Amino acid sequence: MEPGTTPAMLFGKLKHMEETHSLKDIKDMARKAGVSPTGTKRDILLKVLEKKASTWQEPVTAPMTVRGYSRRPRRQWAEQEGRRWRN
């Protein structure tokens, strides 16, 4: 999915695929994407799209108010820390 994809575009894509693909095709698609191929066409497509929606981003309405950060011992935070790769 390309950057800039909106929820409306995503829904349009889902409806289009629901209409044009057989249940078998959609199940194959689900297997390929590594999600469970059970449920209705729409259920399965939603799971596939969720999996594939790796670049779908939305603007966040500002300001973002975040409260209630946790307090923990340093080593517990350190456990979660990861590295960065920069091109």
Place this chain on the structure above:
Amino acid sequence: MEKLEYSWEHLVRRPYGSAMWDIANMDGNDVVVFMVREKRADVEPLPQQVGVHWRSGGIGMMVQGQRVMPVVVMMNFIPLESIYEMWFNFYGEAGSTVQEAFTLLGRQDRLYALFFDTGPELVRGFGFNNNVGHFFRGHYGICKALPPWDDNLFNLAKHQLQSERGVRELWNYLEDSGIGRVPMVDGRQHGAIDPDLGDYRVPPSAR
């Protein structure tokens, strides 16, 4: 008595490029937030819409004869050309908090990337479609079915993974190995998971 510190407080003491997660409150709801330390000058001018890829994976390993499954979330933040990794220790000393994070990530609509520099105030915050919800819903049960491990084993496993693979390699590995996938309900296996995780470990090619 061990000193406690807020997540942001810990983060802003770490080098630029450090990343971690916390459970915080946003508009009255508890959500998992991913926190990154970067220079204000790099982050402030970013546009409203940015391209990001998210990947997640549970990497089952045998460490000192015991099964450990570090779970990682990776964020490829395109405008900064950077990939960040953040780890989850399901059975760590902060276990109940981590398990709550799995539950929240399984149901929250958005993934949040919050950028900090020197203080508690956000430099920028971005919200994205949550495309790892399915993974976390599935992996809650997978981790729960494993015998608990301790922090020491987790740290050994994480250290081993990090020494075997750079960030970029781990990023590719999550996709290529299918390890970020949840096992199929029809008996097909992705990520080499079976009920007792007998063959769930880093394949030889990854060593």
